[in-house]
Amino acid sequence: MTEIDRRELLRRATALASGLGMGAAFAPTLAAADPAPQPAIRRMVRLGRTGLEISDVGFGTSRLAGDEALVRRALDRGVTYFDTAEGYKGGEAERTLGRVLGTDRNRIVLASKVQDGRSDTRDELMSHLEGSLGRLATDRIDIYFQHAVNDVRRLENDEWLEFATRAKQQGKIRFTGLSGHGGRLVECIDRALDTDHVDVVLAGYNFGQDPAFYERFTGRFDFIARQPELPRVLARAKEKKVGVVAMKTLRGARLNDMRPYEGAGATFGQAALRWTLASAFVDAAIITMKSLEQVDEYVGASGWDAPHPADAGLLTRYARRAERSQCRYGCAECEGACPAEVEISQVLRTRMYAADYGDLEFGREGYAALQRDAAPCLSCNGAPCATACPHGVSIPALLRSAGRMLG
Numbered sequence: 001m002t003e004i005d006r007r008e009l010l011r012r013a014t015a016l017a018s019g020l021g022m023g024a025a026f027a028p029t030l031a032a033a034d035p036a037p038q039p040a041i042r043r044m045v046r047l048g049r050t051g052l053e054i055s056d057v058g059f060g061t062s063r064l065a066g067d068e069a070l071v072r073r074a075l076d077r078g079v080t081y082f083d084t085a086e087g088y089k090g091g092e093a094e095r096t097l098g099r100v101l102g103t104d105r106n107r108i109v110l111a112s113k114v115q116d117g118r119s120d121t122r123d124e125l126m127s128h129l130e131g132s133l134g135r136l137a138t139d140r141i142d143i144y145f146q147h148a149v150n151d152v153r154r155l156e157n158d159e160w161l162e163f164a165t166r167a168k169q170q171g172k173i174r175f176t177g178l179s180g181h182g183g184r185l186v187e188c189i190d191r192a193l194d195t196d197h198v199d200v201v202l203a204g205y206n207f208g209q210d211p212a213f214y215e216r217f218t219g220r221f222d223f224i225a226r227q228p229e230l231p232r233v234l235a236r237a238k239e240k241k242v243g244v245v246a247m248k249t250l251r252g253a254r255l256n257d258m259r260p261y262e263g264a265g266a267t268f269g270q271a272a273l274r275w276t277l278a279s280a281f282v283d284a285a286i287i288t289m290k291s292l293e294q295v296d297e298y299v300g301a302s303g304w305d306a307p308h309p310a311d312a313g314l315l316t317r318y319a320r321r322a323e324r325s326q327c328r329y330g331c332a333e334c335e336g337a338c339p340a341e342v343e344i345s346q347v348l349r350t351r352m353y354a355a356d357y358g359d360l361e362f363g364r365e366g367y368a369a370l371q372r373d374a375a376p377c378l379s380c381n382g383a384p385c386a387t388a389c390p391h392g393v394s395i396p397a398l399l400r401s402a403g404r405m406l407g
Ligand code: SF4
Pocket: 326, 327, 328, 331, 332, 333, 334, 335, 344, 345, 348, 388, 389, 390, 391, 392, 393, 395
């Protein structure tokens, strides 16, 4: 082992120890003798009126394709909430879960999602659900979400309500939910709450969307925070006893940028998760886990009801580094700026998957599904959109790079 490897191991072990609530004093013991202790889920939470008890840190499967050891590790560490979708990795995420869960199925809470359309019929929706049940090798899904809702008209399809009622009666689903992280998320959650449409909300929510974060550390209220109404609707959901699960907790997951700044006490991932879990509006958080080390790292954030003292510095540094290069979740303020009608925020979201998450394939899949991608940007001087972002994101340069990388 090189000196750098040894130092990295010690640093990670110290952060894990912190995640376990052991504090920095634990680190020398790790260095001297024992391997790092195994992290474990330390808090179970009740998911609103569903009454379901789930681990506060849940396993997100958007990149899961065959790696059964990841699922087993999460189960071993006490994770009991697994979130998937029919579209993740072309159904492979559901298949992988289905192969592993087996007898553990009855002790975990399983959520999946369907990308329904505004005019889907109840039979079409049932066919989607049955496809998921088959891949998951189960007879029921505990929470079935409408996936990536960014248009209230999807909540007005009576066929969805008929389908959901029938599927519940047949025991194929237990609860329904709305998931979203787009520009109209607040409007959609409000509508779903008005009509008592959902039992659970899965919302993109992280420190970068909490105005209090910026008030506290920078004094610049609109430094990055988008959707200042989001805390209001999530609080409203809690009042109505609708379960609230957060996703996109890493705000772009630019983990490589942050490693040089991580030290004893916290990794960036743990800091971001702890911020979300400490929010009064959130019951639990899901996070995509792509390696055994990430399972342990993220599980190490379980059980905290307040940020670690080391967290604020990491989150603030991340926010500053990402200021000009990261499109804000839930923002659509540049909509209409492009004469060629390029979907700027959507292109930037797929670029984030490729460049920040480091998953080129996922980025390309998302990019290929766009109606109006960044092809026109490759021959445009960028003048119409250059100043369209009030948050200073360099739109033309980022779109050109997305067009080259993903097109
Ligand atoms: S580029 Fe700027 S204005 Fe456009 S969606 Fe992203 S953050 Fe909002």
